[in-house]
Amino acid sequence: xxxNRSPLAExxxxxxxxxxxxxxxxxxxxxxxxxxxAGGLGGFGGTDTSxxxxxxxxRDIRRRTSKPFIVNLYVGKAEPYVAPSRSExxxxxxxxxxxxxxxxxxxxxSLDLLARADEQFAVAIExxxxxxxxxxxxxAPSIVDALKANGTRVISTATTVEEAIQLVAAGAxxxxxxxxxxxxxxxxxxxxxxxxQIGTLALVPQIADAVSVPVIAAGGIMDGRGIAAAIMxxxxxxxxxxxxxxxxxxxxxxxxxxxxxxxxxxxAGMTDAVSGRPMRVLRNRLVDLLEQNRAHRIDFPEQLxxxxxxxxxxxxRNDDEFLPLWAGQGAPLARALPAASLMKSLxxxxxxxxxxxxxxxxxxxxx
Amino acid sequence: xxxNRSPLAExxxxxxxxxxxxxxxxxxxxxxxxxxxAGGLGGFGGTDTSxxxxxxxxRDIRRRTSKPFIVNLYVGKAEPYVAPSRSExxxxxxxxxxxxxxxxxxxxxSLDLLARADEQFAVAIExxxxxxxxxxxxxAPSIVDALKANGTRVISTATTVEEAIQLVAAGAxxxxxxxxxxxxxxxxxxxxxxxxQIGTLALVPQIADAVSVPVIAAGGIMDGRGIAAAIMxxxxxxxxxxxxxxxxxxxxxxxxxxxxxxxxxxxAGMTDAVSGRPMRVLRNRLVDLLEQNRAHRIDFPEQLxxxxxxxxxxxxRNDDEFLPLWAGQGAPLARALPAASLMKSLxxxxxxxxxxxxxxxxxxxxx
Numbered sequence: 001x002x003x004n005r006s007p008l009a010e011x012x013x014x015x016x017x018x019x020x021x022x023x024x025x026x027x028x029x030x031x032x033x034x035x036x037x038a039g040g041l042g043g044f045g046g047t048d049t050s051x052x053x054x055x056x057x058x059r060d061i062r063r064r065t066s067k068p069f070i071v072n073l074y075v076g077k078a079e080p081y082v083a084p085s086r087s088e089x090x091x092x093x094x095x096x097x098x099x100x101x102x103x104x105x106x107x108x109x110s111l112d113l114l115a116r117a118d119e120q121f122a123v124a125i126e127x128x129x130x131x132x133x134x135x136x137x138x139x140a141p142s143i144v145d146a147l148k149a150n151g152t153r154v155i156s157t158a159t160t161v162e163e164a165i166q167l168v169a170a171g172a173x174x175x176x177x178x179x180x181x182x183x184x185x186x187x188x189x190x191x192x193x194x195x196x197q198i199g200t201l202a203l204v205p206q207i208a209d210a211v212s213v214p215v216i217a218a219g220g221i222m223d224g225r226g227i228a229a230a231i232m233x234x235x236x237x238x239x240x241x242x243x244x245x246x247x248x249x250x251x252x253x254x255x256x257x258x259x260x261x262x263x264x265x266x267x268a269g270m271t272d273a274v275s276g277r278p279m280r281v282l283r284n285r286l287v288d289l290l291e292q293n294r295a296h297r298i299d300f301p302e303q304l305x306x307x308x309x310x311x312x313x314x315x316x317r318n319d320d321e322f323l324p325l326w327a328g329q330g331a332p333l334a335r336a337l338p339a340a341s342l343m344k345s346l347x348x349x350x351x352x353x354x355x356x357x358x359x360x361x362x363x364x365x366x367x
Numbered sequence: 368x369x370x371n372r373s374p375l376a377e378x379x380x381x382x383x384x385x386x387x388x389x390x391x392x393x394x395x396x397x398x399x400x401x402x403x404x405a406g407g408l409g410g411f412g413g414t415d416t417s418x419x420x421x422x423x424x425x426r427d428i429r430r431r432t433s434k435p436f437i438v439n440l441y442v443g444k445a446e447p448y449v450a451p452s453r454s455e456x457x458x459x460x461x462x463x464x465x466x467x468x469x470x471x472x473x474x475x476x477s478l479d480l481l482a483r484a485d486e487q488f489a490v491a492i493e494x495x496x497x498x499x500x501x502x503x504x505x506x507a508p509s510i511v512d513a514l515k516a517n518g519t520r521v522i523s524t525a526t527t528v529e530e531a532i533q534l535v536a537a538g539a540x541x542x543x544x545x546x547x548x549x550x551x552x553x554x555x556x557x558x559x560x561x562x563x564q565i566g567t568l569a570l571v572p573q574i575a576d577a578v579s580v581p582v583i584a585a586g587g588i589m590d591g592r593g594i595a596a597a598i599m600x601x602x603x604x605x606x607x608x609x610x611x612x613x614x615x616x617x618x619x620x621x622x623x624x625x626x627x628x629x630x631x632x633x634x635a636g637m638t639d640a641v642s643g644r645p646m647r648v649l650r651n652r653l654v655d656l657l658e659q660n661r662a663h664r665i666d667f668p669e670q671l672x673x674x675x676x677x678x679x680x681x682x683x684r685n686d687d688e689f690l691p692l693w694a695g696q697g698a699p700l701a702r703a704l705p706a707a708s709l710m711k712s713l714x715x716x717x718x719x720x721x722x723x724x725x726x727x728x729x730x731x732x733x734x
Contacts, residue, residue: 160633161699180547181566195633199548199566201596202587202632202696209700220569229568229596232720265569266527266562329569332528333576353599355722 003228003354008174008214008236012131012153013068015039016347017237018227019216020244020339022072022133023184023251024048026326029057031249031339033064038343041131043070051119058127068130070155073121075136075189076114077300084109087296091306094293098285098322104313110302118143128152136277137189138170145171155216157187159196164207164215166190176239177207179219183242183268183328185279193278197270201233208234222333224349231354242328243346247339255320259284263331274307274324276300282325286310370595370721375541375581375603379498379520380435382406383714384604385594386583387611387706389439389500390551390618391415393693396424398616398706400431405710408498410437418486425494435497437522440488442503442556443481444667451476454663458673461660465652465689471680477669485510495519503644504556505537512538522583524554526563531574531582533557543606544574546586550609550635550695552646560645564637568600575601589700591716598721609695610713614706622687626651630698641674641691643667649692653677 009017020027020035022043035042044061046054054071061069092107099107121143124132128150138144138156147154148171155174158164164175178187179200188196198206200219208215217230218239230238245252246260263282272278273290277300281287286307290297297303307322314322335342376384387394387402389410402409411428413421421438428436459474466474488510491499495517505511505523514521515538522541525531531542545554546567555563565573567586575582584597585606597605612619613627630649639645640657644667648654653674657664664670674689681689702709 161631179566179568181569191633194636198632198696199546199568199587201546201567201593202548202589205590205592206632206697206699220566222569223572225572225600226568228599232595232599233592264528265565265573266558269561329565330573332573 003231003350006214006236008216011173011214012041014041016343018343018346019043019070019237019239021184021218021239021241022070023241023245023326024072024074026241026245026250026252028249028251029060029064031244031247031251032061032069034247034249034339035244035343036065036067036069038340039347040343041068041070043072043133045072046120047072047074047114049120051116051123054120054123055127058123058129070131070133071124071129072133072135073117073124073139074114075134075139076112076117081112081115082299082302085298087298088306090296091293091298094289094296095306095310098289098310102310102313102317102319102322104309107306108309110298111305113301113305113308124152125150131155133157133176135185135187138167138172141170157218158207159186159188159203160191160198161206161210163188163190163196164211168211168213172213174214174216174236175207175211176216176218177204177235179203179217181220181329182218183280183331184326185275185277188278193272201229204230204233204235220328220330222330224346224353226330227346227350228353241326242331242334243342244339245326246334246336247342248336249339253315253318253320255318256323256325257336259320259325260327260331260334261336263327265329265332268327268329268331273297274304276303279324279326280328282327282331284325285321286324370598370717373581373603375583378540378581379408381408383710385710385713386410386437386604386606388585388606388608389437390608390612390693391439391441393608393612393617393619395616395618396427396431398611398614398618399428399436401614401616401706402611402710403432403434403436405707406714407710408435408437410439410500412439413487414439414441414481416487418483418490421487422490422494425490425496437498437500438491438496439500439502440484440491440506441481442501442506443479443484448479448482449666449669452665454665455673457663458660458665461656461663462673462677465656465677469677469680469684469686469689471676474673475676477665478672480668480672480675491519492517498522500524500543502552502554505534505539508537524585525574526553526555526570527558527565528573528577530555530557530563531578535578535580539580541581541583541603542574542578543583543585544571544602546570546584548587548696549585550647550698551693552642552644555645560639568596571597571600571602587695587697589697591713591720593697594713594717595720608693609698609701610709611706612693613701613703614709615703616706620682620685620687622685623690623692624703626687626692627694627698627701628703630694632696632699635694635696635698640664641671643670646691646693647695649694649698651692652688653691
């Protein structure tokens with residue numbers, strides 16, 4: 001079972017180098033603890049969560065598991081919040097009928113959803129989370145230093161070789177190589193978006209060649225075949241999002257889970273109309289509406305903030321048309337298994353493919 | 368060395384299940400024979416070649432190797448050639464300065480580059496090529512039947528699960544699962560292009576689950592890591608294009624090879640402005656010019672035909688700005704090795720990663 005003795009598993013203190021992607025909106029304490037208790041690294045995406053609630057979730061995870069877990073936060077942009085524009089009014093008008101249909105009140109004006117990021121980072125520091133990951137680059141050096149001073153492992157997402165090199169230079173303990181198959185937001189932070197949609201199979205070995213920290217493959221990995229492939233490509237472990245959304249412990253509503261379980265790969269399309277940054281989601285009425293109004297698109301995260309009440313109402317009503325259905329291109333391989341069973345299957349499939357073979361591991365280590 | 372005993376290697380009568388992509392414009396008899404003599408399947412892309420010259424190349428390959436090889440042809444569209452339009456005049460005007468600079472004569476009017484496809488298919492049948500592959504779907508049933516009656520193995524490219532199923536239903540002996548990383552034309556023939564850009568790591572297992580013929584992984588595979596990953600994903604072998612363009616035996620000019628060897632993954636972008644169908648190429652002045660004139664874009668292959676003289680002149684002058692520089696997202700991993708050395712390295716890397724392990728192969732076979 002030599003794939004477990006990977007530098008990543010050692011770095012994170014876990015048995016199997018499988019990270020459940022800490023997905024804002026689709027993760028929770030129950031899912032995170034189930035994955036960690038099964039020997040992987042469960043996680044929670046806290047970007048959508050108030051600092052108080054984030055603290056409560058972290059404490060809830062700790063009540064449910066003594067194993068390491070991961071918390072993810074988005075890094076805000078340096079530029080200040082842009083004041084409401086004429087585009088905003090047009091967006092509000094376009095979104096009005098959906099608000100009425102879902103009894104979501106009047107469409108709200110925009111706000112900077114990441115304005116509270118520094119308070120969220122403070123919670124992660126104070127609560128001494130075992131592993132911290134960021135999207136859209138690393139937080140400020142003082143935050144990275146404070147996390148690391150607590151023994152927190154700090155990792156972040158790269159979508160190009162250049163981004164990986166930048167993250168390592170800024171102190172990342174490991175790098176997530178996010179291939180274009182991945183669901184949710186592209187983690188792109190310093191490349192032009194159209195130059196940063198590189199498939200996992202091409203991206204992982206290029207990043208592995210460029211950095212000396214462990215590389216975590218992400219994007220399209222759904223089963224032992226994907227995990228074994230990632231190991232062959234030079235990854236030290238994997239991060240899987242879509243595969244865990246369909247677990248019964250999910251933070252997603254059941255309508256979203258049903259859509260995922262019947263999706264085909266082509267349904268998971270890329271759009272920047274929902275949030276202002278590229279993300280991969282299943283097409284639904286929200287995507288169609290915001291793409292039709294792409295001329296009025298405002299910046300990230302203000303664009304995403306325009307639908308905050310609508311998404312909340314959709315989630316609560318178990319609607320799958322007016323919230324983003326984040327999905328990777330591996331969605332058709334999703335299984336509706338409890339997290340512990342899924343982990344067991346993933347481990348068994350991977351070990352079968354890797355042949356439990358000590359000599360193979362030694363050959364790998366010699367490369 | 369159990370990965371060699373794959374159903375694909377058996378089907379094609381080759382020692383190692385590595386196919387050199389039969390790339391129109393970058394392959395030739397010397398490269399094809401070198402790869403076949405090294406135990407892989409060398410190939411020639413004949414779409415740009417007259418029926419007479421195609422016959423000569425096939426005979427030249429046979430003089431250089433007794434091993435199997437592959438010939439690829441594009442399938443034309445059912446609709447008749449569209450007569451010259453006002454767009455065509457605008458394109459000719461836009462292309463005029465480049466024609467002057469490269470002394471390529473006057474920009475020609477459009478023509479249907481695939482008008483001679485039936486004559487090309489006839490040559491492949493008459494010459495009893497060992498392996499035939501097509502892009503943009505399979506040729507007419509009568510052509511497939513005639514090829515197969517000769518013992519020719521017939522394979523074709525799928526970019527979605529649905530396309531793979533269609534190809535098998537139409538008689539394909541194996542299916543190439545072309546991931547979005549791949550250089551050159553997307554083989555998409557029945558899906559909307561934006562739904563058919565699925566990464567190799569996500570696409571291969573989905574197609575492997577859907578069809579019972581051998582699956583050939585393509586897109587982003589450059590070394591033993593990529594090959595071993597493809598095997599883990601359920602592929603029975605691989606097709607590699609970009610990796611062979613930089614061999615000294617290449618059909619590409621040396622300026623193109625130099626660009627490939629210094630490219631990064633983001634340089635290999637997708638565009639439909641060059642030919643009328645999506646392809647992955649390095650950005651150069653040809654791509655920029657045709658994207659600026661995208662409003663005048665005409666159909667495939669007429670759009671591609673607008674640059675036929677310009678591309679010929681660019682090739683001959685060793686120019687890398689006015690011919691399409693097909694490239695996959697794995698380009699940064701390209702090596703300028705002779706084909707026989709490259710094959711040797713690929714095989715050694717793959718066997719090291721797969722651990723020469725019989726038990727692993729048995730486990731794979733049992734899945």
